[in-house]
Amino acid sequence: MKTFIVGNWKMNFTVGESSLYLHKLLKRIKPAKNLEIAVAPSTIALQPLSLQTDRKKIKLAAQNFYFRDYGAYTGEVSISQLRSLVDYALVGHSERRYIFHETDKDIREKVAAAIRGGIRPILCIGETETERDFGETEGVLKDQLFGGLQDVSEEDLNKVIVAYEPVWAISSVKGAKLASPDDVQKSINIIRKHLAAKFGKEREEKIPVLYGGSVNPQNAEAYLTLDDVNGLLIGGASLIADQFDDIIEIAKKVTNK
Ligand code: PGA
Numbered sequence: 001m002k003t004f005i006v007g008n009w010k011m012n013f014t015v016g017e018s019s020l021y022l023h024k025l026l027k028r029i030k031p032a033k034n035l036e037i038a039v040a041p042s043t044i045a046l047q048p049l050s051l052q053t054d055r056k057k058i059k060l061a062a063q064n065f066y067f068r069d070y071g072a073y074t075g076e077v078s079i080s081q082l083r084s085l086v087d088y089a090l091v092g093h094s095e096r097r098y099i100f101h102e103t104d105k106d107i108r109e110k111v112a113a114a115i116r117g118g119i120r121p122i123l124c125i126g127e128t129e130t131e132r133d134f135g136e137t138e139g140v141l142k143d144q145l146f147g148g149l150q151d152v153s154e155e156d157l158n159k160v161i162v163a164y165e166p167v168w169a170i171s172s173v174k175g176a177k178l179a180s181p182d183d184v185q186k187s188i189n190i191i192r193k194h195l196a197a198k199f200g201k202e203r204e205e206k207i208p209v210l211y212g213g214s215v216n217p218q219n220a221e222a223y224l225t226l227d228d229v230n231g232l233l234i235g236g237a238s239l240i241a242d243q244f245d246d247i248i249e250i251a252k253k254v255t256n257k
Contacts, residue, residue: 005232006210010042019052022052043063065081083119088119089110090124092111104147108151122161122233124163126144164184164191188209
């Protein structure tokens with residue numbers, strides 16, 4: 001399976017800054033076999049960046065969209081409008097869940113809409129610190145996973161990417177802590193166990209599972225070499241060319257082992 005390195009720029013960079021930054025990354029990054037690199041700029045930058053990027057090197061991902069294809073939904077952007085611009089779309093990021101109150105129903109509709117539109121959804125799941133302290137991690141991961149995947153047919157499961165992001169480890173969260181590789185391995189095992197139990201081992205093995213939460217060049221290798229982790233979703237460090245580039249180099253090294 002490929003290794004995925006996905007940068008989530010969140011609400012950072014103007015269109016001009018995004019373009020300059022992408023230019024810098026394109027100059028540095030060389031395509032590598034079995035390594036898929038994508039960045040998720042703000043929605044307004046997607047159109048110009050889609051003309052600028054070399055998709056063999058860096059693909060684009062949407063950070064958000066609405067699940068309906070068109071209509072009277074002021075302020076929203078649909079998958080059919082994004083289709084020619086992006087290959088991937090984040091769905092269910094914790095900032096969407098907790099700041100914008102997206103529910104599992106919203107998330108499942110978005111996952112289904114992305115697949116319908118030929119865009120691979122990156123379904124983000126993860127427990128909060130309180131849920132973790134109360135021993136609810138497994139239940140939360142299971143609910144978010146199957147809540148998000150409910151409307152996906154078994155044949156389409158191989159289009160889905162799952163990203164495990166413990167909310168308490170996301171760098172922008174107040175008092176964020178680093179998840180130990182052991183913590184991450186436990187949750188990845190839980191995710192894979194439930195996917196296999198529901199869809200069968202063969203289907204489960206085709207679903208990439210990424211890790212995200214304060215990933216940087218110092219810890220990237222430890223997360224990437226965990227069993228059944230197929231890549232990283234990176235926020236803060238993806239905004240700094242040297243750091244993003246270093247993580248990509250680490251991924252190349254690990255992938256080619
Ligand atoms: P972080 O963000 O790498 O800054 O913790 C990850 C994310 O929110 O996807």
